[in-house]
Amino acid sequence: xxxxxxxxxxxxxxxxxxxxxxxxxxxxxxxxxxxxxxxxxxxxxxxxxxxxxxxxxxxxxxxxxxxxxxxxxxxxxxxxxxxxxxxxxxxxxxxxxxxxxxxxxxxxxxxxxxxxxxxxxxxxxxxxxxxxxxxxxxxxxxxxxxxxxxxxxxxxxxxxxxxxxxxxxxxxxxxxxxxxxxxxxxxxxxxxxxxxxxxxxxxxxxxxxxxxxxxxxxxxxxxxxxxxxxxxxxxxxxxxxxxxxxxxxxxxxxxxxxxxxxxxxxxxxxxxxxxxxxxxxxxxxxxxxxxxxxxxxxxxxxxxxxxxxxxxxxxxxxxxxxxxxxxxxxxxxxxxxxxxxxxxxxxxxxxxxxxxxxxxxxxxxxxxxxxxxxxxxxxxxxxxxxxxxxxxxxxxxxxxxxxxxxxxxxxxxxxxxxxxxxxxxxxxxxxxxxxxxxxxxxxxxxxxxxxxxxxxxxxxxxxxxxxxxxxxxxxxxxxxxxxxxxxxxxxxxxxxxxxxxxxxxxxxxxxxxxxxxxxxxxxxxxxxxxxxxxxxxxxxxxxxxxxxxxxxxxxxxxxxxxxxxxxxxxxxxxxxxxxxxxxxxxxxxx
RNA sequence: GCCCCGGUGGCUUAGAUGGAUAAAGCACCUGCCUUCUAAGCAGGGGAUCGCAGGUUCGAGUCCUGCCCGGGGCGCCA
Numbered sequence: 001x002x003x004x005x006x007x008x009x010x011x012x013x014x015x016x017x018x019x020x021x022x023x024x025x026x027x028x029x030x031x032x033x034x035x036x037x038x039x040x041x042x043x044x045x046x047x048x049x050x051x052x053x054x055x056x057x058x059x060x061x062x063x064x065x066x067x068x069x070x071x072x073x074x075x076x077x078x079x080x081x082x083x084x085x086x087x088x089x090x091x092x093x094x095x096x097x098x099x100x101x102x103x104x105x106x107x108x109x110x111x112x113x114x115x116x117x118x119x120x121x122x123x124x125x126x127x128x129x130x131x132x133x134x135x136x137x138x139x140x141x142x143x144x145x146x147x148x149x150x151x152x153x154x155x156x157x158x159x160x161x162x163x164x165x166x167x168x169x170x171x172x173x174x175x176x177x178x179x180x181x182x183x184x185x186x187x188x189x190x191x192x193x194x195x196x197x198x199x200x201x202x203x204x205x206x207x208x209x210x211x212x213x214x215x216x217x218x219x220x221x222x223x224x225x226x227x228x229x230x231x232x233x234x235x236x237x238x239x240x241x242x243x244x245x246x247x248x249x250x251x252x253x254x255x256x257x258x259x260x261x262x263x264x265x266x267x268x269x270x271x272x273x274x275x276x277x278x279x280x281x282x283x284x285x286x287x288x289x290x291x292x293x294x295x296x297x298x299x300x301x302x303x304x305x306x307x308x309x310x311x312x313x314x315x316x317x318x319x320x321x322x323x324x325x326x327x328x329x330x331x332x333x334x335x336x337x338x339x340x341x342x343x344x345x346x347x348x349x350x351x352x353x354x355x356x357x358x359x360x361x362x363x364x365x366x367x368x369x370x371x372x373x374x375x376x377x378x379x380x381x382x383x384x385x386x387x388x389x390x391x392x393x394x395x396x397x398x399x400x401x402x403x404x405x406x407x408x409x410x411x412x413x414x415x416x417x418x419x420x421x422x423x424x425x426x427x428x429x430x431x432x433x434x435x436x437x438x439x440x441x442x443x444x445x446x447x448x449x450x451x452x453x454x455x456x457x458x459x460x461x462x463x464x465x466x467x468x469x470x471x472x473x474x475x476x477x478x479x480x481x482x483x484x485x486x487x488x489x490x491x492x493x494x495x496x497x498x499x500x501x502x503x504x505x506x507x508x509x510x511x512x513x514x515x516x517x518x519x520x521x522x523x524x525x526x527x528x529x530x531x532x533x534x535x536x537x538x539x540x541x542x543x544x545x546x547x548x549x550x551x552x553x554x555x556x557x558x559x560x561x562x563x564x565x566x567x568x569x570x571x572x573x574x575x576x577x578x579x580x581x582x583x584x585x586x587x588x589x590x
Numbered sequence: 591g592c593c594c595c596g597g598u599g600g601c602u603u604a605g606a607u608g609g610a611u612a613a614a615g616c617a618c619c620u621g622c623c624u625u626c627u628a629a630g631c632a633g634g635g636g637a638u639c640g641c642a643g644g645u646u647c648g649a650g651u652c653c654u655g656c657c658c659g660g661g662g663c664g665c666c667a
Contacts, residue, residue, distance in 0.1 A: 041607075043607065043608095043609085045606095045607095045609085047610095048610080048611095048612095048613090049610080049611080052610070056609085056610085058608095058609065061609080061647070061648085064647075065646095065647080071647080095610075096609085096610045097609085097610080097647065097648075098647090099609075099610070140667095141667095142667070144667095179667080182666085182667070183666060183667085184666070184667065318665080319665090320665055322665095331592080331593080331663090332663085334664095334665095335664085335665045336665095337665085338665040339665060340665075342665085344664090344665065344666085344667090345666075345667050349667095369661090370594075370595065370660080370661050370662075371661060371662065371667095372662090372667080373593090373594055373595085373661075373662065374593075374594080374661095374662050374663065375662095375667090397594085397595075399595065399596075399660075399661075400660080400661080404601095404602085407601085440603085441602090441603070441604090442603090442604085444594095444595055444596075445595075445596060445603080446595090446596070446659090446660070448601095448602060448603090450601090450602065450616080452616095453602085453615090453616065456616095459629045460628085460629050460630070461615085461616065461629095462629085463615065463616095465629060466615095466629080466630090468629090469627085469629050469630080472627085472629090473626080473627075473630090476626060476627060477626055479626090479627095480626045480627095481626085483626095520606055521606095523606090524606065526606090528604085529604090529606085531604095532603095532604055532605090532613095532614080535604095535614070535615080536613095536614080539614080542630060542631070543630085543631060543632085545626070545630085545631095546625090546626085546628085546630055546631050546632095547631075547632090548625050548626065549625085552625085552626070553626060554626060568626095589627085590627080590629065
């Protein structure tokens with residue numbers, strides 16, 4: 001799905017600087033060989049292995065064919081042209097087929113600590129989205145029942161994405177779109193009324209086995225009473241509770257109340273309140289709850305339909321109104337307004353997305369489950385036809401969640417209401433673990449929620465806890481320092497050049513990667529990269545913290561101690577910023 | 591039948607614009623608590639990156655075909 005507009009290449013300041021130098025050097029080399037064409041699309045990558053330096057550039061290999069020269073020969077020329085790049089580069093080396101490996105001067109890495117500590121909670125933030133209004137629409141579940149794991153994943157994914165984009169300077173609006181009309185809601189009201197009548201003894205409850213094959217085994221009566229529960233009704237226990245609530249408040253006075261009136265409204269109100277409580281508990285706050293009925297009230301549907309008709313993109317057939325999607329390059333037409341006169345979901349969706357742009361959003365991101373994927377091209381094509389810049393609507397699609405317990409997959413069924421809810425799972429594993437698990441995999445892949453791992457009695461197995469403990473350990477250092485009456489250093493007392501151990505340089509390199517990582521994750525709309533980055537950082541920090549045999553953070557050497565405390569504080573800052581973007585809490589003690 | 595997403599050690603997964611010896615966690619095996627919280631650390635075994643072709647200096651990554659799993663192809667949302 002290429003639902004994403006092309007974006008400018010974005011780099012962190014440090015890398016940008018180096019990139020410029022290399023750019024100039026390549027230009028110089030080309031001039032030397034009498035080539036004035038454009039530069040090749042070379043890369044400057046963070047080296048995977050320490051022996052390959054800090055960065056590796058592949059420009060020489062790309063130029064080999066063009067200049068008809070040996071790539072290693074070109075690499076040498078390039079290195080000569082590059083020199084020390086104003087003191088940025090400590091060492092350069094030709095390697096393999098023609099890579100130029102670069103070692104940055106240690107002073108550059110080490111002063112990084114000062115940058116991080118000065119920026120604090122802003123380290124890694126950028127301004128690429130400054131002045132741009134961006135909307136993330138997610139969850140958007142109609143109030144027919146509690147949020148399930150699929151919704152939960154979408155909630156965490158959308159919220160983390162919103163946090164990430166806000167961190168990059170966008171003016172982010174979190175929006176929840178819902179409708180409280182339509183067939184689903186009628187079925188909901190019907191289900192509640194049926195349970196209400198059952199509670200009053202006026203109707204029979206259908207036996208559970210009937211639900212397994214509603215076509216054949218559904219009978220009009222059971223145990224001498226009529227069955228009023230719809231075969232496609234909502235079977236969850238929460239429906240019975242809502243019915244009981246009606247009974248408590250109104251007694252049998254609602255027997256003749258239409259299911260589409262009072263019952264539907266009560267159900268909607270109760271369920272929506274619960275959804276909002278769930279979201280609230282997860283730390284997710286929506287800026288806008290947008291009800292589809294607003295579109296009707298403001299005449300947006302009629303306007304959209306009229307606009308489509310004006311372009312001959314809508315026509316009547318079989319008593320319904322269709323969109324001529326085939327004219328927009330899609331494989332078939334679809335119904336906009338049913339024979340009953342009621343619009344399908346498609347028409348309001350089109351009107352809604354036009355409305356998003358009218359409301360001034362520069363970018364619109366729809367987070368949706370894989371089951372809604374088919375829909376997106378139609379909305380996008382129609383919105384484009386109506387004159388909106390549909391390139392600015394992006395789709396972030398996610399697959400579903402499976403649950404593994406005791407090594408086996410837990411069967412979930414909406415029909416039989418045997419699904420696990422977000423509330424139940426959060427109750428089980430806690431918010432932090434829930435959030436981390438839901439965001440740690442890339443969205444377009446399936447997510448297997450390993451309950452055994454998530455609630456393991458040995459918390460050491462749990463990656464979310466692992467990160468939090470890494471963070472808490474930075475406070476452990478601070479507490480220990482206070483205990484031995486060692487004052488925490490001020491910024492000026494931290495001489496970062498004292499950090500020379502390989503494991504310290506590794507940590508610094510990791511810390512330096514963070515801004516680039518944030519940009520990468522933001523522009524790819526993939527918050528899961530944060531989870532992996534944090535795991536890596538914690539995986540360097542824990543051993544460093546633990547290895548008191550080779551180096552201690554708090555030692556007799558005051559200068560070295562201050563430098564290492566500075567490193568600890570920098571690690572804390574980056575862990576905190578990363579965890580905050582994922583919505584995972586940062587305990588100072590565990 | 592058509593469309594979308596996946597297929598990477600036993601399991602769950604990272605692998606941005608193609609780059610050097612494919613990376614983690616869990617599980618398994620062996621060590622480490624007079625320590626800055628062992629909620630941790632050190633080390634070990636374990637992968638023909640679904641299959642077959644192609645593109646090129648180079649493919650887990652790009653192209654084509656096929657196989658397997660999931661989702662969709664409603665006048666449901």
